[in-house]
Amino acid sequence: MQRHIQRTLILTGFVLLVAVSFSADAELGGSINSIDADKIHMKAQVRSPAIAAAAYTVHELTLPSNTVVRQYASASGIVFAVSWHGPFKPDLRQLLGPHFDTMLERQSHNVHAGHPHTRINEQNLVIESGGHMRNFVGRAYLPSQMPAGVTAQDIK
Amino acid sequence: MHTHRVAACIMAMLLLALASCGGGGSGKPAPAPSTTANALAITVDGQFNTINVPFVSVTVCVPGTTTCQTIDHVLVDTGSWGLRLINNGSLNVLPAVTNSSGTALGECTQFADGFTWGSVRYADIKLAGEVALHAAIQSIGDQPGGASGVPADCSGTGINENTAALLGAKGILGVGLFTNDCDACLISNSTNPIPPVYYACTGAACSNTLITPSQMVQNPVSLFPQDNNGVVLDLPAVGNGGTASLSGTLYFGIGTQANNTPGRVHAYQADYYGDILTSYKGVTTSSFIDSGSNGIFFADSAITQCTLSLGFYCPSPSPLPLTATNIAASGGASGNISFNIVSVDALSNNVAAGNIGGNAAIFGWFDWGLPLFFGRKIYFAIENASTALGAGPYYAY
Numbered sequence: 081m082q083r084h085i086q087r088t089l090i091l092t093g094f095v096l097l098v099a100v101s102f103s104a105d106a107e108l109g110g111s112i113n114s115i116d117a118d119k120i121h122m123k124a125q126v127r128s129p130a131i132a133a134a135a136y137t138v139h140e141l142t143l144p145s146n147t148v149v150r151q152y153a154s155a156s157g158i159v160f161a162v163s164w165h166g167p168f169k170p171d172l173r174q175l176l177g178p179h180f181d182t183m184l185e186r187q188s189h190n191v192h193a194g195h196p197h198t199r200i201n202e203q204n205l206v207i208e209s210g211g212h213m214r215n216f217v218g219r220a221y222l223p224s225q226m227p228a229g230v231t232a233q234d235i236k
Numbered sequence: 237m238h239t240h241r242v243a244a245c246i247m248a249m250l251l252l253a254l255a256s257c258g259g260g261g262s263g264k265p266a267p268a269p270s271t272t273a274n275a276l277a278i279t280v281d282g283q284f285n286t287i288n289v290p291f292v293s294v295t296v297c298v299p300g301t302t303t304c305q306t307i308d309h310v311l312v313d314t315g316s317w318g319l320r321l322i323n324n325g326s327l328n329v330l331p332a333v334t335n336s337s338g339t340a341l342g343e344c345t346q347f348a349d350g351f352t353w354g355s356v357r358y359a360d361i362k363l364a365g366e367v368a369l370h371a372a373i374q375s376i377g378d379q380p381g382g383a384s385g386v387p388a389d390c391s392g393t394g395i396n397e398n399t400a401a402l403l404g405a406k407g408i409l410g411v412g413l414f415t416n417d418c419d420a421c422l423i424s425n426s427t428n429p430i431p432p433v434y435y436a437c438t439g440a441a442c443s444n445t446l447i448t449p450s451q452m453v454q455n456p457v458s459l460f461p462q463d464n465n466g467v468v469l470d471l472p473a474v475g476n477g478g479t480a481s482l483s484g485t486l487y488f489g490i491g492t493q494a495n496n497t498p499g500r501v502h503a504y505q506a507d508y509y510g511d512i513l514t515s516y517k518g519v520t521t522s523s524f525i526d527s528g529s530n531g532i533f534f535a536d537s538a539i540t541q542c543t544l545s546l547g548f549y550c551p552s553p554s555p556l557p558l559t560a561t562n563i564a565a566s567g568g569a570s571g572n573i574s575f576n577i578v579s580v581d582a583l584s585n586n587v588a589a590g591n592i593g594g595n596a597a598i599f600g601w602f603d604w605g606l607p608l609f610f611g612r613k614i615y616f617a618i619e620n621a622s623t624a625l626g627a628g629p630y631y632a633y
Contacts, residue, residue, distance in 0.1 A: 144429045167420075168432060169346050173392035180392075187350060187395040193289045193311050193404025196529045196603065198349040198394070199547050199595075209394070210348045210598040212315040212524060213410075213417065215509035217598050218348075236599060 107177030108220055111157045112139065136160075136227050143170055147216070152235060154227050161221035161235040169209070169216050176207070176220055183207050206232065267622055270462040270492045273365030278471065280482040280606075282588030283309050284404045288530035288606040290471070292486055294319065294409055296359035298329055299370045304362070309406045312486055314469070314616050315510070315526035316410035317455035318417045319361055320345065320352055320374035322400050327375045330357035333451050339436040341451060342380030344390035345417065350397045352408075353390055355380040356434070361456045363409075366488050368459035372451055376407070381437030387444070389432040408528070411467045411486070413510045413629035414619050415458040421447055458618055463489030465621035466628060468496050469527055473611030476555045476576065478583045478590030482610075490615050490632075491624045498615055503625040503632040507565035510629060514602035515561040521600045523562065525614060525631045529605030532575060532593040534560075541595065545580040548594040554579035555591065560602070564630075575607065 106112055139151045147166025151159050164170045173180045186200050197210035198218075209218035219235045278290045292312045296319075297304035307321055321327060332340045333356040341356040354376040361368040377398035386396060397403045410417070418433045419425060423446040434451070435442035457464055471484035487496040504512045506524070514523035516534060531548065542550035549556075555576035563570040577593040591607045608614070617628030625632055 145431060169393040171389055171392035172394060173388075184395050188402070190349075191284055191286055191404035192347070192349055192395075192397050192402060193284065193286055193408075193528070193530075195404075196315060196348045196526060196605075197533070197598065201546070208598045210601065210603070212348065212510065212526065213317065213346075213412070214414070215511065216346065216348060217601070219598060 106139070106151050106159055107175060108159055108162050108179055109177055109222055109225070110159055112137075112151065112153045112159060136230060143168075145170075149175065150236075152221075152230075154225065158225055160225035160227070160230075161219065163217075163219035163235050165215075165217045167214050167216070169218070179205055179207070179220065266624060267465045267489065267492050268462060270489060272462055274463045274488040274493060275495060276364045276486040276488070278312060278469070278484040278486050280471070280484070280589045282480070282586070284401060286404050286530065287587060288589055288592065289404060290469070290484070290527050290606060290609075291405065292363075292409060294321070294407065295362040296321070296327070296330065296373065297362065299331070299358050299360050303329060304360075307406050309400075311405040311408045311528060312469070313408050313410050313526070313528035314412045314467070314614075315524065315528045316345075316347070316408060316417070317412045317414050318345075318374060318410045318453035319359075319371070319407065319456050320354075320376055320410070320453070321407035322398070322403060323354060323375040323378040324400075327355075327357060328378070330359050330373075330375065332357055332380070333372050335436050335445060335447070335451070337436070339438060340381035341445070341447065342383065342387075342435045342437045342442050343374050343453060344387065344393075344433055344435070345374060345453075346393050347397070350394035351390055352376045352397050352403075353386045354378050354398070356451065356453060361459075363456065363488065366457075366460045366463055368456040370450075371456055371459050372453045374453050376403075379437075380435070380442065382439035383437040383442050384439075385442075387432070387435055387442050389444075409456070411455060411457050411616065413506055413616055413631075415455050416449070417453050417455075421452065423448055455618065457488055458621075460488060463492050463496070464618075465492070465623050466490040466615060466617040468613055468615050469609055470613045471606075471609045471611070474589050474591055474607070476578050476591060478578070478587035480586045480588050482589040484609075490617055496615075498613075498625060498632060501613075501615065501625070501632045502569050502571050503615075503617070503630045504562055504564040504569055504571075505566055505626070506629040506631060512565050512631060513563040513567075514604075515563060516558075516602060519600065520563070521602050523602035523604060525604045525608060525616075527606055527609060529603045530592075531605045532577065532607050533595065533601075533603040533605060534593065535595055535600040539577070539595075542579070542581045548580040548592055549577050550579040550581045551577055552579065554582055562604075573608070 145168040152161035200207040468487040615632040
């Protein structure tokens with residue numbers, strides 16, 4: 081069966097996949113630290129300019145837990161979206177930055193039994209976390225920071 | 237589409253023959269028949285302000301003794317494996333699981349919306365007449381080894397579900413498709429680095445550690461001496477107005493007694509992740525069957541979303557009749573499912589069970605939650621366990 085992370089990506093240039101721990105600068109809403117660029121597997125995907133050109137880079141990290149994390153950075157280097165998929169969730173406190181506490185606050189209002197996912201869908205913050213033991217998946221993005229032409233469907 | 241081979245196997249199995257059918261159980265012995273009391277009552281009563289949460293009562297004893305306690309309103313969860321109970325102090329009597337150095341173990345269990353953290357303790361687990369002796373369980377919300385904090389790689393994954401009110405249950409009885417809650421945590425599998433699940437804890441700190449099978453929180457069903465190849469959930473149908481209380485049964489074992497022998501059912505083999513496939517409106521996606529999900533969650537932008545019950549569907553008119561096709565992970569067996577989605581906002585406040593659904597948390601996965609079980613007996617076979625429908629892991633209905 082095909083896992084969701086296996087999909088065709090448009091690659092430009094030489095790529096090197098390295099297992100790394102997180103750069104604290106690469107949180108949602110923060111900026112990609114250029115010093116870490118050489119440790120990060122870079123993939124550049126340029127959207128077709130049919131409607132509007134949308135340029136962003138996707139930085140993919142494979143965590144020690146084998147979970148794959150993607151950080152979507154705009155042309156100015158701001159991480160406007162993140163996603164994860166794997167047997168364990170990543171450290172969301174690190175990945176979501178200040179938005180982690182927002183997530184906890186929203187989750188504190190819910191009863192959790194029967195709710196095997198978190199869905200925060202607000203004007204300035206969307207966090208979706210789902211899956212089950214052995215197979216967790218999620219994404220988070222800042223709608224106001226999304227480059228033109230990029231939609232939630234592109235975050236995966 | 238139904239495979240005739242499966243239908244023929246059902247006939248053979250009804251005669252309690254030793255034929256092995258379905259995707260791959262040939263060569264293994266048929267499960268031994270059992271006369272142990274294997275039926276545990278399920279109640280869907282809306283306790284803790286929930287909807288579609290199936291509860292059972294679980295008895296745990298200090299191993300080898302009759303010092304026991306019964307915990308009610310434990311969620312029966314086919315999407316996880318292992319017994320986890322909120323420790324309000326009463327579980328302190330259960331001995332702590334320690335490693336070979338005598339250091340107490342703690343466990344972090346991740347769920348999609350948070351985590352549970354606490355000690356690992358030994359108990360004799362008693363469910364109906366079935367007993368799992370000296371089994372490791374997770375004792376939620378206490379301080380393993382006296383450690384007062386939660387490890388950062390645990391607390392960083394979401395909200396700490398350490399009370400019954402927040403969890404929405406007094407515990408979770410995981411009886412899904414697998415035995416071990418962390419294969420990669422076993423010393424014999426020697427992974428590097430160590431998964432963020434088990435920790436050796438002292439008053440000063442917890443550090444991740446590998447463990448042995450007897451230290452691991454396992455699916456209690458795997459530990460029964462009989463009726464140990466899976467479970468069956470049997471809940472009655474629910475009308476479109478929902479109901480304030482629903483009663484059903486959790487049976488232990490598949491094809492080991494008259495009450496857990498499948499009739500005309502189809503087995504859908506699951507993959508390593510416990511997933512199968514679902515095709516809906518021309519799109520095929522990963523899916524799973526989970527009594528711990530309180531609705532059928534799937535992506536369909538054509539269905540009106542609720543304004544009050546965020547994340548749920550409020551179709552108009554209600555109910556909305558829908559069809560999907562479930563497919564075995566390997567692409568073998570497939571079959572259609574018809575299901576109704578009723579508007580959540582239209583249900584009265586005291587409804588504890590209803591045919592509700594909502595938009596998928598993520599990536600369009602299809603999460604077949606409790607409404608799939610209403611009026612449909614569903615069989616969950618544990619990986620590598622032998623059943624007359626073949627070896628697990630599979631879902632069958």
